[in-house]
Amino acid sequence: MSRKFSPGAWVKRLLLRAVVILAVFWGGGIALFSIVPVPFSAVMAERQIGAWLSGDFRYVAHSDWVGMEDISPWMGLAVIAAEDQKFPEHWGFDVAAIEKALAHNERNESRVRGASTLSQQTAKNLFLWDGRSWMRKGLEAGLTVGIETVWSKKRILTVYLNIAEFGDGVFGVEAASQRYFNKPASRLSLSEAALLAAVLPNPIRYKADAPSGYVRSRQAWIMRQMRQLGGEGFMERNALM
Numbered sequence: 001m002s003r004k005f006s007p008g009a010w011v012k013r014l015l016l017r018a019v020v021i022l023a024v025f026w027g028g029g030i031a032l033f034s035i036v037p038v039p040f041s042a043v044m045a046e047r048q049i050g051a052w053l054s055g056d057f058r059y060v061a062h063s064d065w066v067g068m069e070d071i072s073p074w075m076g077l078a079v080i081a082a083e084d085q086k087f088p089e090h091w092g093f094d095v096a097a098i099e100k101a102l103a104h105n106e107r108n109e110s111r112v113r114g115a116s117t118l119s120q121q122t123a124k125n126l127f128l129w130d131g132r133s134w135m136r137k138g139l140e141a142g143l144t145v146g147i148e149t150v151w152s153k154k155r156i157l158t159v160y161l162n163i164a165e166f167g168d169g170v171f172g173v174e175a176a177s178q179r180y181f182n183k184p185a186s187r188l189s190l191s192e193a194a195l196l197a198a199v200l201p202n203p204i205r206y207k208a209d210a211p212s213g214y215v216r217s218r219q220a221w222i223m224r225q226m227r228q229l230g231g232e233g234f235m236e237r238n239a240l241m
Helices: 007-032 042-053 073-083 095-107 118-127 134-150 153-163 173-181 190-198 213-229 232-237
Strands: 165-167
Touching: 007 118, 007 134, 042 118, 073 118, 073 153, 073 190, 073 213, 073 232, 118 134, 118 153, 153 173, 165 173, 173 190, 190 213
Parallel strands: none
Antiparallel strands: none
């Protein structure tokens, strides 16, 4: 006797298989990229495909992988000062920052504030699509736990710096340093690193090669925070160099 076809059960099986495939894919990616340089990220692929679909065949999402030993310690310190000052301490999530952001967003619905750590941003940029949704945030949380479990803090920072978007088609600190300062990332100064970090909230709107007054003021604030954190000593103490 044949079983009656159930569309609902078929959909559930299909979704379950999709979840298993994605889990294996993402889990394999986390394991692989704990030791292997990242050739491209999901955001890079999204930008490139979007450009092709819009007819822009001149756009190239460019990135040059470099190890932490080839990145100025000022650059790592700059993104920590700008984006996630508790990075060496937390387990992937800054609960206090999340609570503050939720309270702020309840009071100011038109000006949404984020609270993503460097770990969360790395997970999102590497594996997920751009945009805002509860589904994406849920996947981001799971991937963040994964990379925090498998990777060291130094590895997370290295990958972040190599896939972060610093401008139109400019991904990673080496490409950004060559594009904006005509020098390798290893030679970035404190002020140059702070300028690159200053555009990270919106690298398409904010320009490192034509910084607005807001970007300059943010750069100055980041430089003060870098000094308050302890400069290069902060990176050494937390084994991030």
